[in-house]
Amino acid sequence: MADTTPRETPAPIAAPADRRPAAPPRGSARPDIPSAAFLEMLELFYFAYRDFVADPDAILGRLGFGRAHHRVLHFVDRNPGLAVAELLDILKITKQSLARVLKDLIESGHVEQRPGATDRRQRLLTTTPKGHALARSLSLPQIGRIAAAFQAMGPDGAARARDFLRLMINADERPRVSRYTNRPDV
Numbered sequence: 001m002a003d004t005t006p007r008e009t010p011a012p013i014a015a016p017a018d019r020r021p022a023a024p025p026r027g028s029a030r031p032d033i034p035s036a037a038f039l040e041m042l043e044l045f046y047f048a049y050r051d052f053v054a055d056p057d058a059i060l061g062r063l064g065f066g067r068a069h070h071r072v073l074h075f076v077d078r079n080p081g082l083a084v085a086e087l088l089d090i091l092k093i094t095k096q097s098l099a100r101v102l103k104d105l106i107e108s109g110h111v112e113q114r115p116g117a118t119d120r121r122q123r124l125l126t127t128t129p130k131g132h133a134l135a136r137s138l139s140l141p142q143i144g145r146i147a148a149a150f151q152a153m154g155p156d157g158a159a160r161a162r163d164f165l166r167l168m169i170n171a172d173e174r175p176r177v178s179r180y181t182n183r184p185d186v
Contacts, residue, residue, distance in 0.1 A: 055141035063108070063134075068093075068101045070138055076111055077127040077135035079180070083116070084123040090180065110134055 034042075056070055075090055076082050088098055102125075105111040110131030116122030127135060150158045169177050 052142060052145060056138040059134075059138055065104065068097065069105060072098070072101050072105060073110060073127065073131060073135045074139065075180070076105075076125045077132055078183075080126045081124045082126075084113075084125060087125065089176075105131065 053067065053070075057067065060066055060070055071091055072087065075087060079086075084098070084102075088095060091098070102111065102113070106113055109128055112126050112128055113123050114126075116124055150161065153160065166174060166177075
């Protein structure tokens, strides 16, 4: 027979101060109970992300790749000569996870890896012409979706969306993230 003795629910582990929201959600008498508006935003986020990745997922699936391949390809394409260590820091994944994805992209001819000029132990990544073409084909439907949303939001829509997304990034990460955003096409 299963044990049905009620157990005390452990308290949630608090996030470090720089990773907590600036203030509890407004619109709720208790900050631990989100308001309907915040739950709606959360759900809209899930649905928007689902649709945002749908077109690239279809392309990646035909190649036997997944979303991890897309993320690696995007950042390597946007940052030619990116060090593996820096890519690990951008993606916040383990070496083991990255190794599998990089192996696939290198063996398929989408990414090249070469040693650093001054430190031969350093591994630098660049997309091949084939990898660059794939990165573009994955980003075009996403850019189209973003452009359509901005147009529908009006003249200040892009700025408002940009501010919202930046504020969703952990405060301690924003300066580092800004090095990889708002740059001209490479």
